[in-house]
Amino acid sequence: MSPYNQTNLREFMLIGFSQNMHICFSFFISLLVIYILTILGNSLLIGAVFVHPKLHTPMYFFLCNLSVLDLCYSSISAPQMLLVVLSRKKTISMLSCMLQMNSGHFLGSTEGLLLAVMAYDRYIAICFPLYYTMIMNWKMCQHITAIVWIGGFVTSVVPNISKPLIFCTENKLDHFACELLALLKISCGNIAQFQLRLFIVSLFILLAPFVFIVVSYILIISSILKIKSSDRAKAFSTCASHLTVVSMFYGTTITMYMVQTKELSSMIKYIALIYGVVTPILNPLIYSLRNNEVKHAFIKIFKSFYLLGHC
Ligand SMILES: *[C@@H]1O[C@H](CO)[C@@H](O)[C@H](O)[C@H]1NC(C)=O
Numbered sequence: 640m641s642p643y644n645q646t647n648l649r650e651f652m653l654i655g656f657s658q659n660m661h662i663c664f665s666f667f668i669s670l671l672v673i674y675i676l677t678i679l680g681n682s683l684l685i686g687a688v689f690v691h692p693k694l695h696t697p698m699y700f701f702l703c704n705l706s707v708l709d710l711c712y713s714s715i716s717a718p719q720m721l722l723v724v725l726s727r728k729k730t731i732s733m734l735s736c737m738l739q740m741n742s743g744h745f746l747g748s749t750e751g752l753l754l755a756v757m758a759y760d761r762y763i764a765i766c767f768p769l770y771y772t773m774i775m776n777w778k779m780c781q782h783i784t785a786i787v788w789i790g791g792f793v794t795s796v797v798p799n800i801s802k803p804l805i806f807c808t809e810n811k812l813d814h815f816a817c818e819l820l821a822l823l824k825i826s827c828g829n830i831a832q833f834q835l836r837l838f839i840v841s842l843f844i845l846l847a848p849f850v851f852i853v854v855s856y857i858l859i860i861s862s863i864l865k866i867k868s869s870d871r872a873k874a875f876s877t878c879a880s881h882l883t884v885v886s887m888f889y890g891t892t893i894t895m896y897m898v899q900t901k902e903l904s905s906m907i908k909y910i911a912l913i914y915g916v917v918t919p920i921l922n923p924l925i926y927s928l929r930n931n932e933v934k935h936a937f938i939k940i941f942k943s944f945y946l947l948g949h950c
Pocket residue numbers: 697700701702703704707780781784
């Protein structure tokens with residue numbers, strides 16, 4: 640197949656959606672509700688951190704970065720899925736598709752690295768509480784954040800652009816959106832080479848952070864077991880909420896990108912929904928429901944809205 644054929648391909652057909660109108664409608668409503676809650680929850684969390692001086696700590700700034708990532712991530716895929724699922728013509732232009740795939744890959748990689756940084760932050764806070772403010776100082780946090788965002792970009796968009804996927808005649812994507820693995824399946828270049836590259840990048844972006852997080856939490860938990868039982872519950876609950884997000888994210892992405900088997904291949908679009916749609920809404924939920932300081936900040940925001948409405 641000649642790569643010059645790619646000029647014929649102007650759009651992709653998204654054939655992942657069901658043919659059944661009822662299923663499509665339920666999908667639309669569920670996705671709409673989750674998307675609105677994601678936008679509300681994450682915006683509220685970002686607002687709370689900036690408004691409440693008590694939340695001006697590294698942990699909450701990292702959490703804020705995570706919320707920004709989640710807002711962007713759901714906004715590049717959910718509105719497009721909402722538009723396509725109810726329309727008769729289930730197509731997406733080549734340009735939108737490439738933009739969606741690259742930004743999704745970039746935000747996903749950045750999230751993988753950021754979650755590891757957040758585990759490191761908890762590790763220092765719990766295992767070296769006396770040195771915490773010295774180690775996680777303002778400059779350090781900004782450097783770490785810059786490295787995370789640049790690292791996400793360099794490992795995703797840079798290779799995708801320097802050696803782009805080639806498409807010939809096949810344009811049917813068995814997915815809800817433009818996602819790298821689905822596109823890889825219908826591309827016609829040297830697929831094995833792309834798969835190898837993706838695997839190597841995933842070692843650094845997914846497996847290494849995951850191992851790092853597991854080790855951090857083993858150290859954290861062994862340290863918690865040594866402290867007084869009254870402080871234990873609080874430390875455990877902070878860790879538990881972080882671990883929930885972490886296992887959802889890495890569980891699904893590592894399964895998708897590193898365990899590529901035939902049986903999984905038809906499931907990929909559903910697994911992608913878990914980390915693309917469910918995890919962005921979990922972050923604000925888990926952190927706000929389990930955290931009194933965030934709750935107080937939320938109440939403060941609501942009160943000021945209430946007062947504004949009455950003046
Ligand atoms: C991201 O984290 C950095 C460093 O902690 C912080 O300065 C910045 O305000 C955060 N950005 C957002 C949007 O939360």
